């Protein structure tokens with residue numbers, strides 16, 4: 611009689627400290643729920659990590675941070691990939707899909723500066739570092755007198771550039787700073803009214819081969835239903851607008867009395883126009899709410915703004 615070898619789970623991950631933190635988190639959660647399960651990390655380099663001198667919107671192609679990880683699952687060298695949900699494209703390659711979405715960390719953007727506490731305190735002409743068109747358009751809409759300066763790289767690189775004096779302040783996802791125990795670096799949190807987050811920001815998702823039933827079962831306890839409900843609404847809006855975290859689109863869902871409140875915006879990259887709208891509805895309608903909000907924004911002129919950003923018309 612043969613006994614099946616105990617299952618081992620190999621996690622494909624990017625090599626940045628934040629990606630490794632997220633992969634280690636999933637490893638620890640899997641081991642906590644399934645004592646004796648063998649879990650190991652397979653760190654890989656992604657295209658988004660290699661090309662650091664160009665704004666993400668110009669590197670081209672979606673899924674810059676996930677392609678290599680998906681290839682590893684398709685060729686069988688890894689079983690799961692752990693992603694920041696805001697970097698995950700809307701469509702998955704044949705045979706792969708999202709299995710679970712874990713509990714969300716703080717979704718807000720963080721204002722980081724060694725001199726100033728808030729955006730309001732920044733003097734005219736101050737230099738703010740970000741390469742996110744979403745952050746750029748919202749900051750410029752609130753403060754057209756500020757200068758936005760290109761800033762890419764992983765969290766540590768960005769903080770180093772701030773400390774080198776290249777910027778008066780920078781804006782990052784608070785989730786990354788909190789996970790890496792860099793909370794003291796956060797001067798203040800940007801309210802969603804000032805900087806609406808990217809869809810999926812702060813949430814970690816786990817992708818695997820769609821037909822791996824045993825794995826889905828092992829991953830199930832890591833699923834966080836209320837986070838997933840919000841992310842479904844946000845991703846539905848992004849899918850309709852054909853965008854993610856590389857374009858001037860923001861969306862943020864939270865639970866409210868009616869079920870879900872979903873806020874979204876599309877901005878001209880110079881901040882001269884911000885199209886904002888919001889919808890509320892029952893949780894079961896999360897996907898439809900995202901589409902509805904996208905349609906409203908398109909009707910209000912988002913189609914023209916995005917056609918310019920994408921260099922083509924939206925379908």
Ligand SMILES: NCc1[nH]cc(CCC(=O)O)c1CC(=O)O
Pocket residue numbers: 694695696697781782783785786810811812813814855
């Ligand atoms: N696009 C890069 C990226 N992807 C996820 C995070 C932060 C963590 C998260 O949102 O879960 C970041 C860095 C940032 O935007 O500052």
